[in-house]
Amino acid sequence: MKTSTKTLLALSLAAAFGGFAATAIREGLRTPAQAEPLPAASTPMTAALPAAVGNQTLPSLAPMLARVTPAVVSVHTKQRVRVSPFGSDPIFRRMFPELTQERINESLGSGVIVDAQRGLVLTNHHVIEGADAVSVTLADGRTLKADFIGSDADTDIAVMRIAADKLQALPLGDSNALRVGDFVVAVGNPFGIGQTVTSGIVSAVGRSGLRGLGFQNFIQTDASINPGNSGGALVNLNGELVGINTASFNPRGSMAGNIGLSFAIPTSLVRNVMNQLVATGEVRRGTLGLETQDLDARLAASLGVTDPRGAVVTRVFGGSAAATAGLRAGDVITAANGERVDGRDALRNFEGLQAVGSRVTLDVLRDGKPLKLTTTLREQPRALTGADLDERLAGATFAELPERLRQAGEQGVLVEAVARGSRAAQNGLQAGDRIVAASTGEFDDLPGFRAGFTRPPAQLVLRVVRGNQRGDLPMR
Incomplete structure (x- = not known):
């Protein structure tokens, strides 16, 4: 082959696998790339390449994409919101209701x-959170109403249903088979400009520890994922779905353009969550039933551990999976099912990604000596009724904090609802309050909060965070 031909072939290969334009990504290091209301435009033109150079056929993603793109849709949401010149001030909004206007937000x-x-x-x-109406536009131009089936905020997955004939679906691939360096392609509707394809490689698998994004087991890729790409497909070169694009990060803001930090939810996680949502409309998660804290150098020395990493057990709840396994306060969990555990957040993330009934083997250090403990995860409580805890809380419902808040360093339990006129309401509790401490004892989450009511306290005081304010509420 002549030198010029070799050079042209090398350039063509680069164009096929790496030649995609860098585009702006959403500002902020800690938030997922959100779909934004931008006008749709016609499909961008693609440069024409020769089918072959000399006797060498050029590699192309076109045959695979011809099978993939009909299965990727644009999602259009509408949300009715009421806006007032007085913001959220309830008094002035009631005094001047005529100044409050309804607006339709679209994305x-x-x-x-x-x-x-x-x-x-x-x-x-x-993408669909808070929407009053959702429609999807197929690759062939048809726009259809979408019915909501269920969603899971802590893994950022939602399922909808559309009624139409001649639909084309993507097969779910094995995301566990992905390796760093594998080629992947992202398909979506970035910036509302129309269906667009970007390519790249897998930069990492099993990525976690990203603040504010719930339970995490991300595929990291350098394929561009921009606002509007959220919810789109990440596929392998066989045209199989290996991930749902969810976020891109850029510490310098949108002016910096794409910096190759994009994340997708792997199909190994998507499949389990989707099946639960379709079957029941909700997701049930397993839990060990314990509280832990990070292992620091001081604790490591006192526990006879040479490597200061892991999750130190501080409390084991009675009747829990942890109790069945024989875990004790002072044990240090260093791995779960072979997955390294560096601290409390890593263990919580592992638990949150497991289904009820999952078999778990824990690597534990007890008095500096290694041992393995095995147990079966039990269901994580979704909510607690106040009357079941203490009659002074009657009328309130308590739930776990959204995992994105926990990943951002927040702790406590959420007041999910308060019945009007109830005892909890008379005591001053409001829906949306976050309880971070109580006279019943220390707690990190819902099981810990419940454990404090084993014996009814003579005095019950809750420390509440409401908006930017913090205060103590005595329950009478």
């Missing part, structure tokens, strides 16, 4: 058809 995202017969479409929870 665009992406989705993937994963079951053509049932019309099931996957997208991100944050």
